[in-house]
Amino acid sequence: MASFHPILFFLCYHFVFTSNGASASRRVFLFPESDQETSSIASNQYRTACHFQPPKNWMNDPNGPMHYNGVYHLFYQYNPYSVVAGNKSWGHSTSTDLINWTPQDPAIDRNKPYDINGCWSGSATILHGSKPVILYTGIDTEKRQVQNVAIPKNLSDPFLREWTKPDYNPIMEPIDGINASQFRDPMTAWHGSDGHWRVAVGAEIEGNGTAILYKSNDFVHWVRAASPLHTSRGSGMWECPDFYPVLSKGRQGLDTSENSRDVKHVLKMSLAETQSDHYMLGRYDLEKDVFVPDKTVDDYREWLRYDYGKFYASKTFFDEKKKRRILWSWLNESDSKADDLLKGWAGIQAVPRTIWLDSNGRQLVQWPVKELESLRRTGAHLHNTELKTGGLFEIKGVKASQANVEVDFELPNLEIAKPFDPSWLIDPPKLCRDEDASVQGGLGPFGLLILASPNLEEHTAVFFRVYKAHNRYRVLLCSDQRRSSLRPEVDKPAYGSFVDIDIKKEGKISLRTLIDHSVVESFAGGGRTCITARVYPEVLVTGDIHLYAFNNGTETIKVSKLQAWDMAKPWINVEGE
Ligand SMILES: *[C@@H]1O[C@H](CO)[C@@H](O)[C@H](O)[C@H]1NC(C)=O
Numbered sequence: 001m002a003s004f005h006p007i008l009f010f011l012c013y014h015f016v017f018t019s020n021g022a023s024a025s026r027r028v029f030l031f032p033e034s035d036q037e038t039s040s041i042a043s044n045q046y047r048t049a050c051h052f053q054p055p056k057n058w059m060n061d062p063n064g065p066m067h068y069n070g071v072y073h074l075f076y077q078y079n080p081y082s083v084v085a086g087n088k089s090w091g092h093s094t095s096t097d098l099i100n101w102t103p104q105d106p107a108i109d110r111n112k113p114y115d116i117n118g119c120w121s122g123s124a125t126i127l128h129g130s131k132p133v134i135l136y137t138g139i140d141t142e143k144r145q146v147q148n149v150a151i152p153k154n155l156s157d158p159f160l161r162e163w164t165k166p167d168y169n170p171i172m173e174p175i176d177g178i179n180a181s182q183f184r185d186p187m188t189a190w191h192g193s194d195g196h197w198r199v200a201v202g203a204e205i206e207g208n209g210t211a212i213l214y215k216s217n218d219f220v221h222w223v224r225a226a227s228p229l230h231t232s233r234g235s236g237m238w239e240c241p242d243f244y245p246v247l248s249k250g251r252q253g254l255d256t257s258e259n260s261r262d263v264k265h266v267l268k269m270s271l272a273e274t275q276s277d278h279y280m281l282g283r284y285d286l287e288k289d290v291f292v293p294d295k296t297v298d299d300y301r302e303w304l305r306y307d308y309g310k311f312y313a314s315k316t317f318f319d320e321k322k323k324r325r326i327l328w329s330w331l332n333e334s335d336s337k338a339d340d341l342l343k344g345w346a347g348i349q350a351v352p353r354t355i356w357l358d359s360n361g362r363q364l365v366q367w368p369v370k371e372l373e374s375l376r377r378t379g380a381h382l383h384n385t386e387l388k389t390g391g392l393f394e395i396k397g398v399k400a401s402q403a404n405v406e407v408d409f410e411l412p413n414l415e416i417a418k419p420f421d422p423s424w425l426i427d428p429p430k431l432c433r434d435e436d437a438s439v440q441g442g443l444g445p446f447g448l449l450i451l452a453s454p455n456l457e458e459h460t461a462v463f464f465r466v467y468k469a470h471n472r473y474r475v476l477l478c479s480d481q482r483r484s485s486l487r488p489e490v491d492k493p494a495y496g497s498f499v500d501i502d503i504k505k506e507g508k509i510s511l512r513t514l515i516d517h518s519v520v521e522s523f524a525g526g527g528r529t530c531i532t533a534r535v536y537p538e539v540l541v542t543g544d545i546h547l548y549a550f551n552n553g554t555e556t557i558k559v560s561k562l563q564a565w566d567m568a569k570p571w572i573n574v575e576g577e
């Protein structure tokens, strides 16, 4: 993390008054280190409306999400002092609907020898359905990573505002070959049929990513198991590991300890080296107490991902109220650190997603929690509209900066799809760069142009291409940010991945996109492939924003259904609710 010295900046502000009443400041400043001039805009239009974020300052990983006595809790890595990472404590908010959030005081702060240098990520476990416990990583006086417990001070407080740290902390220490700076992020614990609790902690041991397993019969004394839950050659540090059962058939979620029914297990790891979340499907071998993946692949690039865009340090929890498993994840900024300082905030959470196993058992499927739909207001609806080649269709009647779009594309003639090259499987983002929205194909590119300026100089293109492989069709989803903003200091990658659907059988492909100021979350094929992007267009500030559907393929396609809604702004961490 680079450090900034605001006092050394040479700042020069020009206030810009814009047509939509947005306040913005445009300025030029000099980095003392580089002498490079950067010009940028920090606008309140980049702040999201429907995504979880604290009122100000730095936020990263979601921590200890849970549902307890009718209240949802979300804790998060928070720097109470500044907009850059550091001084980590556990921010805390509560909700009854996962949409509106009430801010609470930080739940866990640095005040003990075993966490004085930071209260890092961890998880919540509800012991025997009645007593919540938090496990978290503390950075101790010697800067070692140790694992600690925190428990609610008063279980009758509906918001569990105060947490205490028992004197027996820390409960796990970096000994016996564990590197003290590679040992963190305890999982939600699960209960075995032998009456013992189990929990795994992320680590790196001689280059191998590892989830070290511990057991306890009282949640106080923990003993390291002979074998880790799982380890993998050469993938580097595993942060925020997550381990949970999913039903082989059906969308219902399961308690983390559940193992009696027909289940598969998911092991998720956040790879520190690449800052990306990956997961494996497999089974939990109760006898050996290890996770056994369906197939062992050494190259992490072939591991599955929840989201092929920006999505890190995610964590799930079982919502026993609605019997579903919900996924939270941190989305960091793509803007410059200097702009973060000016905006006064950095980091948001993705919209919470329900997660389940695809009926074919090959991957997980995600969909924004149903409650999000309560924010839908008036919108645009159309049916059976043709999109001719070169066609650009404006979706009017919604606020293009804060909308929710669902569209079904029907493909009348699959035969014209261009041939598929298997080497593309290695690097779909490269394919998205080479065959972007402006490169005419056979079937596709078609999709949405989001946060577009009137002359299309700025736009984020979320689109599909269909290719014909030996005996099946391949569907590519791209989210291309390269033209998303005219501002040079913003990170503007192109993301992409293939979507595991049988387009011949289904005849159409669906896309749902959540547009919320500086974030665009896309779900293709009913949530089988997800891509999240952060974008900072200048047009958000000037206000004349457009939303289009387009088709740049050689064949007419049909929009069999398109629905777009304005999204109301919920109460998210607004003080004095
Ligand atoms: C951390 O907190 C100390 C005060 O306790 C402050 O001096 C320092 O600037 C803070 N660092 C960050 C990165 O917030």
Ligand SMILES: *[C@@H]1O[C@H](CO)[C@@H](O)[C@H](O)[C@H]1NC(C)=O
Pocket: 154, 155, 156, 157, 158
């Ligand atoms: C615990 O919380 C309940 C409900 O808020 C409150 O009535 C009670 O006084 C609290 N007990 C203590 C010891 O603070």
Ligand SMILES: *[C@@H]1O[C@H](CO)[C@@H](O)[C@H](O)[C@H]1NC(C)=O
Pocket: 179, 180, 181, 182
């Ligand atoms: C421990 O991890 C750090 C990286 O965080 C690394 O620099 C150091 O070499 C490791 N120590 C050993 C003994 O492997």
Ligand SMILES: *[C@@H]1O[C@H](CO)[C@@H](O)[C@H](O)[C@H]1NC(C)=O
Pocket: 205, 206, 208, 231, 232, 233, 234
């Ligand atoms: C690293 O992982 C590989 C593959 O699982 C294993 O063969 C090797 O023994 C591991 N090394 C260590 C130090 O655990």
Ligand SMILES: *[C@@H]1O[C@H](CO)[C@@H](O)[C@H](O)[C@H]1NC(C)=O
Pocket: 274, 275, 310, 311, 312, 331, 332, 333, 334, 335, 491
């Ligand atoms: C944070 O954002 C930067 C810039 O987009 C990116 O390079 C980095 O990988 C991101 N980190 C995480 C954890 O998402």
Ligand SMILES: *[C@@H]1O[C@H](CO)[C@@H](O)[C@H](O)[C@H]1NC(C)=O
Pocket: 390, 436, 437, 438, 439, 440, 449, 461, 550, 552
């Ligand atoms: C569609 O293709 C035309 C011709 O190549 C190009 O001018 C236009 O920018 C493309 N549309 C998009 C959205 O890239």
